[in-house]
Amino acid sequence: MTETPASAHPAPLGSGPAADAESLPVVAFRHVSLRFDGPPVLDDVSFSIAPGETRILLGPAGVGKSVLLKLINGLLRPDQGSILLFGQEIATMSEERLFPLRTRTGMVFQEGALFDSLTVRDNVAYQLIQERVPDVEIDARVHQALKFVELDQTFDLFPGSLSGGMRRRVAIARALIHQPELILYDSPTGGLDPITSTTIIELVMKQRDVYRTPSILVTHRLQDAFTLSTHRFDQEQGHMVPLSKGQADPNTTYLMLEEGRLIFDGSIHDLVHSDNKFVREFLE
Amino acid sequence: MAFEAIERTAKNIVLTVQDYSLFSYRAVMNLFHPPRYWTDFLIQSNIIGVGSTAIVLLSGFFTGGVLALQSAATLSQFGASAITGRFVSTTMIRELGPVLTGIMVAGRNASSMASELGSMVVTEQIDAMRALGVDPMRKLVTPRLFACIAMLLFLTILSDAFGIAGGGFVTVVMNHQNGTQYLSMAWEHLRYPDIIQGLVKPLFSGFLIASIGCFYGMRTTGGTEGVGRSTIDAVVFSSVLIIFFDFLLTQVLLTFFPPL
Numbered sequence: 001m002t003e004t005p006a007s008a009h010p011a012p013l014g015s016g017p018a019a020d021a022e023s024l025p026v027v028a029f030r031h032v033s034l035r036f037d038g039p040p041v042l043d044d045v046s047f048s049i050a051p052g053e054t055r056i057l058l059g060p061a062g063v064g065k066s067v068l069l070k071l072i073n074g075l076l077r078p079d080q081g082s083i084l085l086f087g088q089e090i091a092t093m094s095e096e097r098l099f100p101l102r103t104r105t106g107m108v109f110q111e112g113a114l115f116d117s118l119t120v121r122d123n124v125a126y127q128l129i130q131e132r133v134p135d136v137e138i139d140a141r142v143h144q145a146l147k148f149v150e151l152d153q154t155f156d157l158f159p160g161s162l163s164g165g166m167r168r169r170v171a172i173a174r175a176l177i178h179q180p181e182l183i184l185y186d187s188p189t190g191g192l193d194p195i196t197s198t199t200i201i202e203l204v205m206k207q208r209d210v211y212r213t214p215s216i217l218v219t220h221r222l223q224d225a226f227t228l229s230t231h232r233f234d235q236e237q238g239h240m241v242p243l244s245k246g247q248a249d250p251n252t253t254y255l256m257l258e259e260g261r262l263i264f265d266g267s268i269h270d271l272v273h274s275d276n277k278f279v280r281e282f283l284e
Numbered sequence: 285m286a287f288e289a290i291e292r293t294a295k296n297i298v299l300t301v302q303d304y305s306l307f308s309y310r311a312v313m314n315l316f317h318p319p320r321y322w323t324d325f326l327i328q329s330n331i332i333g334v335g336s337t338a339i340v341l342l343s344g345f346f347t348g349g350v351l352a353l354q355s356a357a358t359l360s361q362f363g364a365s366a367i368t369g370r371f372v373s374t375t376m377i378r379e380l381g382p383v384l385t386g387i388m389v390a391g392r393n394a395s396s397m398a399s400e401l402g403s404m405v406v407t408e409q410i411d412a413m414r415a416l417g418v419d420p421m422r423k424l425v426t427p428r429l430f431a432c433i434a435m436l437l438f439l440t441i442l443s444d445a446f447g448i449a450g451g452g453f454v455t456v457v458m459n460h461q462n463g464t465q466y467l468s469m470a471w472e473h474l475r476y477p478d479i480i481q482g483l484v485k486p487l488f489s490g491f492l493i494a495s496i497g498c499f500y501g502m503r504t505t506g507g508t509e510g511v512g513r514s515t516i517d518a519v520v521f522s523s524v525l526i527i528f529f530d531f532l533l534t535q536v537l538l539t540f541f542p543p544l
Contacts, residue, residue: 102417
């Protein structure tokens with residue numbers, strides 16, 4: 001477990017030249033700070049995401065969760081610090097060089113961010129279309145991705161005719177179609193009803209347990225966060241099932257931000273037993 | 285306090301001009317390196333060119349008509365109403381065709397570009413595009429820029445032709461003058477420098493319309509209210525700059541091609 005200050009625990013960046021590439025973190029933040037106008041949005045943040053790990057970033061609205069997510073794939077640049085994505089320093093990397101790196105990640109935006117003028121098929125296939133993949137292959141892969149999110153019937157529809165929950169699921173399909181090596185979920189259940197939220201969390205869990213894709217999920221909904229720790233996706237039954245009492249998914253860990261500072265980095269057990277005042281208030 | 289406010293405003297203006305210059309430079313240079321989005325260029329050419337044809341033709345036709353009405357009334361006092369055709373064609377081709385077409389297209393397309401791109405910014409679609417590995421400058425801005433330049437050239441030619449036709453209509457139907465005389469005067473006194481002047485201006489106007497429309501769209505902040513603000517700024521600045529650059533270009537072109 002890591003508690004304040006987060007910078008006391010710099011992200012493990014491998015253990016020297018002998019470190020196995022497999023064990024290198026997919027993402028590593030080192031003393032990252034960012035400020036727009038006013039107080040810092042992120043202040044000396046350090047953490048990492050290991051291969052196969054799912055990190056849940058908690059915190060109330062406006063503490064810099066979405067900003068942190070956008071720093072991971074270079075949509076924003078830090079004022080200070082270092083960010084390694086797939087082992088490459090991206091804090092100072094040019095936009096041109098970032099584009100190919102970004103295609104290795106999948107991102108689900110807060111409101112879906114689907115392209116209004118394109119059909120669901122073209123939204124989901126956006127990357128494949130840019131890569132000039134043949135139409136037959138695109139259609140097959142889009143159907144497969146839409147089946148994964150159980151929305152195959154929306155293939156020809158426009159985003160405007162979808163509900164909020166359906167838009168998020170299409171956004172998940174778009175993020176997954178390219179088989180990303182890292183997935184960034186920005187509040188995928190924000191503003192949704194509990195049933196739809198559970199459907200989305202089940203999809204996140206399915207991706208975690210079936211494909212073992214490392215990910216970071218931003219949320220302020222504790223229920224969603226804890227469901228990810230206390231359940232697993234059962235492929236045979238086709239839905240999520242609870243783990244035995246007292247058990248938690250070892251690869252799902254937590255981060256918590258407070259006013260731009262990382263105040264918690266650890267497991268669910270550490271989180272619920274934390275004596276940090278802010279963590280306690282947030283949990284209660 | 286007042287001095288600080290002036291300093292802040294001055295810095296903002298300098299920063300905006302710097303951002304706009306870099307933005308325009310990137311948009312132009314993208315044409316020289318792949319990937320190039322020709323399909324988007326054609327789509328934008330259709331939206332800007334075909335979509336603006338009706339308003340450009342109508343405004344050109346009535347402007348030519350008004351020119352003929354006004355000039356005939358004045359010229360007849362000097363017994364020179366026969367040169368109405370020359371007056372209308374020279375004015376339309378050298379000045380009014382390019383400027384009016386630019387302003388009409390700015391009103392329709394700079395606003396459309398700013399609001400479309402602005403909406404994409406505030407709904408994170410631009411970020412989504414970047415996250416999917418696609419450069420929005422290449423995909424959205426560069427095709428609009430070159431489509432607008434190319435289409436404004438053709439729209440200006442159409443506007444000139446319909447302006448001369450409008451003038452002819454008024455001359456024949458309302459002023460009861462000879463149509464053949466009008467057309468021969470309109471044609472015979474045209475010189476290549478007049479045509480060059482008329483066709484250089486839309487290249488600059490097209491660049492201003494698309495670059496300003498896209499620039500304000502891409503730097504939209506503040507939700508839907510911000511989209512509205514960007515749209516207004518895009519139309520206002522592009523319209524004013526079209527007239528300003530028309531003035532500068534006229535000065536320069538008159539130096540190269542002095543009137544006879």
